[in-house]
Amino acid sequence: MNTQTDQSVITPEHVAIVGGGVIGCGWAVRSLAAGARVTVFDTDVATAERRLKQAIDIAWPSMEKRGLAATADNTAWRVTDDLADALAGADLVQENVPERTALKQHVLAEIDALVPKDVLIGSSTSGIKPSELAEQATRAPGRIVVAHPFNPVYLLPLVEIVGNTATDEATIEQARAHYRGLGMKPLVVRAEIEGHIADRLMEALWREALHLVNDGVATTEEIDAAVVYGAGLRWSLMGTFLTFHMAGGEQGMRHMLEQFGPALKLPWTKLEAPELTDTLIERVVAGCEHQAAGRTVAQLEDRRDAFLTDLLNLVERYWPESEGLAGRI
Incomplete structure (x- = not known):
C-alpha cells in the first residue's frame, strides 16, 4: 500500500454497530456525536440498551466539550437482535464481537453476505490479521x-486501518474518509501483523511492568507514576522516536544512537512475560485496588474523560494538522 495523503472526509449517515460491549458503545457514542444515526446489533437487547444509555450519559458531557456536529443527536440510536435489520441502510459497519478468530470470521462472513458490496466493514480487533478475518x-x-480503536473510543482519536490481501487502495481511502468523518485520526498500517502497531508497543511495556512487580522492584502505583510523571508526558506530544531524537542534543538521533545504542544490548529488559502466578495476580490486583482508593470504575471514567478532554485540546494546540504525522492521518 502506498502512503499518499488524501484528506477527504465522509461522515457516515447510518453506522451499524455489531456487538454492544464497551468498544461497541464507544463507537456508538462517537458516531452519534459526529451526527450519524446508530443501530446496534446485540443478542441481549435489554443489556445492550442499558449499557449504551449509560455510556452516553457518561460520555456526552466530554463530547460537548470536544465539539458536536450540528446534527448530533444522542437519542438517534436503537438496539436490535436482528442482524439484517441492524445492517439495513448502513453506510459503515463496525464489528466488535469477542476476540475469537472463528467467531469473528463467522460474523464478518454474515455481514459480508448482507450488505451491498460498496459498504465498508471495519473490525475492532486488537490483534487478528485482516486476511484471517x-x-x-x-x-x-x-x-x-x-x-x-482505543478505549475510550469516543475520545481517543487513533484508529489503525489494516487492509487484507484483497483490499485495494480505493477501499483504504474510503476507510480513511469514513473514520475522519467520525472525527478520528486513521493511521494506515503498512503490513498485516498481529497486534498492529500500538498494541504491540503497549504489550512490550506491559510485560516489563509485570516483571518489575513480580520481582519486587516496584508496585503498580510506582510504575504508573514513572509513566505519568516521566515518559508519558513527553509521549503525549512527541511519541517515542522524537523523544529520543531530542535526547541526542544538537546532533539529534544520530548522536543518541552512537552514544546510547550500545546499551540496547544490555539485558535490562525481559522479552517474555512472567508467569501469572497467584502471587503475581494478587500483587497486581491489590496494587490497583489501592490506587483506585475506593473509587468506582464509573468515577474513574469520569476523571479519565475530563483529563483526556483537556489533554486532547492541549495536544491539538501544539501539534496542528499541518505539522508532522498529523498532516498524514
Missing part, C-alpha cells in the same frame, strides 16, 4: 478491514 467472506472480502 475475511477468510470466510465470499461476496466482497476486500472491503473487510481492521479498524482498531
Whole structure:
C-alpha cells in the first residue's frame, strides 16, 4: 500500500454497530456525536440498551466539550437482535464481537453476505490479521478491514486501518474518509501483523511492568507514576522516536544512537512475560485496588474523560494538522 495523503472526509449517515460491549458503545457514542444515526446489533437487547444509555450519559458531557456536529443527536440510536435489520441502510459497519478468530470470521462472513458490496466493514480487533478475518467472506472480502480503536473510543482519536490481501487502495481511502468523518485520526498500517502497531508497543511495556512487580522492584502505583510523571508526558506530544531524537542534543538521533545504542544490548529488559502466578495476580490486583482508593470504575471514567478532554485540546494546540504525522492521518 502506498502512503499518499488524501484528506477527504465522509461522515457516515447510518453506522451499524455489531456487538454492544464497551468498544461497541464507544463507537456508538462517537458516531452519534459526529451526527450519524446508530443501530446496534446485540443478542441481549435489554443489556445492550442499558449499557449504551449509560455510556452516553457518561460520555456526552466530554463530547460537548470536544465539539458536536450540528446534527448530533444522542437519542438517534436503537438496539436490535436482528442482524439484517441492524445492517439495513448502513453506510459503515463496525464489528466488535469477542476476540475469537472463528467467531469473528463467522460474523464478518454474515455481514459480508448482507450488505451491498460498496459498504465498508471495519473490525475492532486488537490483534487478528485482516486476511484471517475475511477468510470466510465470499461476496466482497476486500472491503473487510481492521479498524482498531482505543478505549475510550469516543475520545481517543487513533484508529489503525489494516487492509487484507484483497483490499485495494480505493477501499483504504474510503476507510480513511469514513473514520475522519467520525472525527478520528486513521493511521494506515503498512503490513498485516498481529497486534498492529500500538498494541504491540503497549504489550512490550506491559510485560516489563509485570516483571518489575513480580520481582519486587516496584508496585503498580510506582510504575504508573514513572509513566505519568516521566515518559508519558513527553509521549503525549512527541511519541517515542522524537523523544529520543531530542535526547541526542544538537546532533539529534544520530548522536543518541552512537552514544546510547550500545546499551540496547544490555539485558535490562525481559522479552517474555512472567508467569501469572497467584502471587503475581494478587500483587497486581491489590496494587490497583489501592490506587483506585475506593473509587468506582464509573468515577474513574469520569476523571479519565475530563483529563483526556483537556489533554486532547492541549495536544491539538501544539501539534496542528499541518505539522508532522498529523498532516498524514
